[in-house]
Amino acid sequence: MSQRFRTPRRVLAAAAATAALALTLAACGTDSDRDSGHGSAMGGMHHGTTSSPSASASAEGDGMASMPGMDAGSAGNGLAAAKGGYKMTSAVSALPGGKAAAYRFAITGPDGKPVTDFAVDQTQRMHFYAVRSDLTGFQHLHPAMAGDGTWTAPLAALRPGTWRLYASFTPGSGAGKGKGVVLSRTVKVSGTAMTSPLPKASGTTTVDGYTVAVKGAPMAGMAHQLTATVSRDGRPVTDLQPYLDTYAHLTAFHQGDLAFAHLHPETRAEGDHGGPTLTFHAEFPRSGNWRLFLQFQTGGRLHTAALTLHVG
Template identity: 55%
Template sequence: MFTITRALAAVVAAGLLTAACGSAPDHMASMPPTTSSAMSMPGMAMTDGLAAESGGYRFEPASTTVSASFRFRIVGPDGRAVTEFEPEQTKLMHFYLVRSDLTGFQHVHPTMAADGTWTAPLSAAEPGSYRAYTQFVVKGTDEVLSQPVTVPGAATTSALAAPAATTEVDGYTLTVGGDKPMAGMTHKLTIAVAKDGQPVTDLQPYLDTYAHLTAFHATDLAFAHLHPQGREGSTLSFEAMLPKPGDWRLFIQFQTGGVLHTGAVTVSAG
């Protein structure tokens, strides 16, 4: 199961898909809060990740039923499967599977066959409604496309965890700090990693960075990027843009001792 040194992207009023890709190894100064209209830069798709088609590219799953080997294609403007992609965080494709109640999250890196068919290796998932996201770069433009999918079986849902400042995963404590998020503005967000009450000293690079951070809106699963700004010891800094007010579920991935850990916490944007 379970940052992007690429340029800071803008968000249109409807909302941005944020896949917050962790913190770059070198320290970088953070920027003051900025309105979304001032953040627009070329090369980044201006979407919330909820469309199956954007910029002439279409996400076509072989099936909307989730299996252990989920296959799909990205079809281009010419109607053919795209086979040429550019690396993003060392990978040609990032695939996310997110449960509708935000209790399930998988982030994997599919492999592509010569004909442009991708295969995403997924772990067993609880029955229910999900959304599958593909994140990729083609011809210099970042795209995030998604489709609703289903894991068959009798499903139950859970209420979203209330906003909190800390969360626990695999014996680690993650503490969220920084400015209070305000919808439509960029703010500094920090995540401190500790174990047994002490800051960790063994964070390892993951996808060439020290963490990967992804946020999904509680009501519609809009996907947003929290951009890396640096690392000071065990504290990771991000530029957080949450374009819609309300609750967002953050999924934080970091690595120690060769093991990838995934924590989750809810934050609220005013």
């Protein structure tokens, strides 16, 4: 303001200085909140409005309410069934264990009607994730939508226990046009639930004969770059194929509350010769352990590598 409206009057100069000081103090307060876990920008979707999703998640009766300090950025942390006028609805609260099942749901808009217009994001109008409460189960699907706005996600067999199901989308019209949204609900899968401890934080993991190494030292509430390098038998892999318009798709979930983070790829996919190193823009809203699921494709086959990353 002081640069746009210069004036020799001492009164206005003093007022401008006071305003600048106030803004500086406000910014410092935001950083302090982030350091203490009470505010941030949502990892991977980086849009920065803040609110506590706990009440919204609890109000939907989904249980597993979010922990304090999780950001509800434009996309949100995925722990609420309703946000910004959009709501994930489903009559399904339980699924059978040990066999494939169809999960049906709808997204209603601010007007209360089912949304049928969705923008394409990474080749799909809807990304759907299923994650077990102990982070030992993960599925990433692209459900089909009927004309009335009902989506059907064909889930592979689920282990008994509690699962959180996420819908990630961008409205193609209406009040939320162009803004990413992540909503979720929980379901109980029948059978005897046996929990497993989360694997310790490690920079490497193997899947289908491939070794994936992730490097980076992310800090909560700050933007960082992560790199993932793919090798096989000690040799760099350079034949990664495009998957969802990129060479790898990376999502993360926080241990304990299952907050969602989508890490945006920075490597463009051009032909079937991706790798060995891929880069991602990462923003994690809070410290602790995050379970990363990196998906990449070779020879027409999709591979899903999982590892635990500690965020300081």
